[in-house]
Amino acid sequence: xxxxxxxxxxxxxxxxxxxxxxxxxxxxxxxxxxxxxxxxxxxxxxxxxxxxxxxxxxxxxxxxxxxxxxxxxxxxxxxxxxxxxxxxxxxxxxxxxxxxxxxxxxxxxxxxxxxxxxxxxxxxxxxxxxxxxxxxxxxxxxxxxxxxxxxxxxxxxxxxxxxxxxxxxxxxxxxxxxxxxxxxxxxxxxxxxxxxxxxxxxxxxxxx
Amino acid sequence: xxxxxxxxxxxxxxxxxxxxxxxxxxxxxxxxxxxxxxxxxxxxxxxxxxxxxxxxxxxxxxxxxxxxxxxxxxxxxxxxxxxxxxxxxxxxxxxxxxxxxxxxxxxxxxxxxxxxxxxxxxxxxxxxxxxxxxxxxxxxxxxxxxxxxxxxxxxxxxxxxxxxxxxxxxxxxxxxxxxxxxxxxxxxxxxxxxxxxxxxxxxxxxxx
DNA sequence: TGACCTATGTGATAAAAGTTACTGATTGTG
DNA sequence: CACAATCAGTAACTTTTATCACATAGGTCA
Numbered sequence: 001x002x003x004x005x006x007x008x009x010x011x012x013x014x015x016x017x018x019x020x021x022x023x024x025x026x027x028x029x030x031x032x033x034x035x036x037x038x039x040x041x042x043x044x045x046x047x048x049x050x051x052x053x054x055x056x057x058x059x060x061x062x063x064x065x066x067x068x069x070x071x072x073x074x075x076x077x078x079x080x081x082x083x084x085x086x087x088x089x090x091x092x093x094x095x096x097x098x099x100x101x102x103x104x105x106x107x108x109x110x111x112x113x114x115x116x117x118x119x120x121x122x123x124x125x126x127x128x129x130x131x132x133x134x135x136x137x138x139x140x141x142x143x144x145x146x147x148x149x150x151x152x153x154x155x156x157x158x159x160x161x162x163x164x165x166x167x168x169x170x171x172x173x174x175x176x177x178x179x180x181x182x183x184x185x186x187x188x189x190x191x192x193x194x195x196x197x198x199x200x201x202x203x204x205x206x207x208x
Numbered sequence: 209x210x211x212x213x214x215x216x217x218x219x220x221x222x223x224x225x226x227x228x229x230x231x232x233x234x235x236x237x238x239x240x241x242x243x244x245x246x247x248x249x250x251x252x253x254x255x256x257x258x259x260x261x262x263x264x265x266x267x268x269x270x271x272x273x274x275x276x277x278x279x280x281x282x283x284x285x286x287x288x289x290x291x292x293x294x295x296x297x298x299x300x301x302x303x304x305x306x307x308x309x310x311x312x313x314x315x316x317x318x319x320x321x322x323x324x325x326x327x328x329x330x331x332x333x334x335x336x337x338x339x340x341x342x343x344x345x346x347x348x349x350x351x352x353x354x355x356x357x358x359x360x361x362x363x364x365x366x367x368x369x370x371x372x373x374x375x376x377x378x379x380x381x382x383x384x385x386x387x388x389x390x391x392x393x394x395x396x397x398x399x400x401x402x403x404x405x406x407x408x409x410x411x412x413x414x415x416x
Numbered sequence: 417t418g419a420c421c422t423a424t425g426t427g428a429t430a431a432a433a434g435t436t437a438c439t440g441a442t443t444g445t446g
Numbered sequence: 447c448a449c450a451a452t453c454a455g456t457a458a459c460t461t462t463t464a465t466c467a468c469a470t471a472g473g474t475c476a
Contacts, residue, residue: 181423185423185424189424394456
């Protein structure tokens, strides 16, 4: 796993990787598992080795507002931030594709900041990227109408999975954009007519 | 200023305060000054001694979506994050009340993370608080209709200024919520009828 | 195959928000 | 004081989004 790990987190120094191997816990989850809930205390920082996790905010009445995906080589910024303060989670994390994780216990996450330059940079980098991503999300909902928000949503999914075939139902999209299925169906139809994509049952084929 | 500084940033160690005094630059701005723009490179991390700064995102067509205020004793999380990577600003910062600032040059901000425990904790704390605040903002726009968003907006302003008298015109609020003045006027009227507040020219008196 | 479940398409209608147009009120300034 | 500028109130209308109701289509499995 040592070899593999260096490939997924190439910026980590050898000493850091040794420290991780010695202290962190490996854990696996399968699709559908919820590994973090709103209000739950966070005890670990999570590094993703394989698979994919959806990070979202939950509404009082079942809305699941999509924020971003965690992919291999990434870490959960929120778990890092909360970890240092032993805070409750403000977000939900659900497994989209079976994942292998490395759990870094809270005190180590903090200690390594001072000891390993490459860890420090990784953490700061994670903060920055997520903060920016979240700012983008704010832009899209604050300034854009639903049609543009849908396009933004599809684009982010394309970027995240690196493919043009999105396995999403209209209902799922509607939930994640906090609107109704009918609205999404209609807007997708328009995009199809414009030649932007092709609709299939349970998946959407992007053409551009 | 040394004495004063310790009062505004009580968590800072004496050594850190000395370091700040020796290296940082004091700067003042007056109401209306824009001290950071979208696309501009960030060369300093900003600590607020007095006054107040509005942080917002700018739209292509003049929208000024309100994110949060920077108050005395606080620092700009975004300038910290960007500073470490020499990145462009993604936000706008406008002075709302004349401010005195301490500008920490980029390389020091980074260096001190390893040297001063109290600086490290302050920075992490700033990240965490802002991240959470931004998540709250996402909730309000993703899940709430304009009436609730307005109430949330008023509440945050009350919390920020610590008073119940908000010096805001309907137009300002509308701009910051990216809607039109008429909508805000109507909703404020409703809130007045419900006895939540009292409307005056150029200011709103909260009753609850 | 046919019963059944889920996903999607679509029209009608309602509600929320945005736009236009105009009014009066208050304030500051020469 | 007179005038301009800004702020606020409101009615009428349009657009966007949400909701309801129902039709159809594809896939699963006994």
